[in-house]
Amino acid sequence: MRNYFGSSARTPEGKSYGFGPDGVRDPLRGSASSPVWPVIPVPGSPVANVVDRLESLRSEVSFDPEPSAGPGNALRSLRVRLTLSLR
Numbered sequence: 001m002r003n004y005f006g007s008s009a010r011t012p013e014g015k016s017y018g019f020g021p022d023g024v025r026d027p028l029r030g031s032a033s034s035p036v037w038p039v040i041p042v043p044g045s046p047v048a049n050v051v052d053r054l055e056s057l058r059s060e061v062s063f064d065p066e067p068s069a070g071p072g073n074a075l076r077s078l079r080v081r082l083t084l085s086l087r
Contacts, residue, residue, distance in 0.1 A: 056085040
């Protein structure tokens, strides 16, 4: 690439791309057919702090009937209830 274009592409972090059996690879993200995923939640992030404090989680989903506008027009509304308990 450098010989043809005079420069080479870099990752967002400024590292060089590599080439492996599965094609072009980003050293941090892997390749299209074999991606490398980061550890989530990111340690020290606000989401990690909430997950660490989470004691229990309960969710309820229901479809409640609504007054009908006429025959054959059964309407329903979605109801979601989420209960969190923190330490």
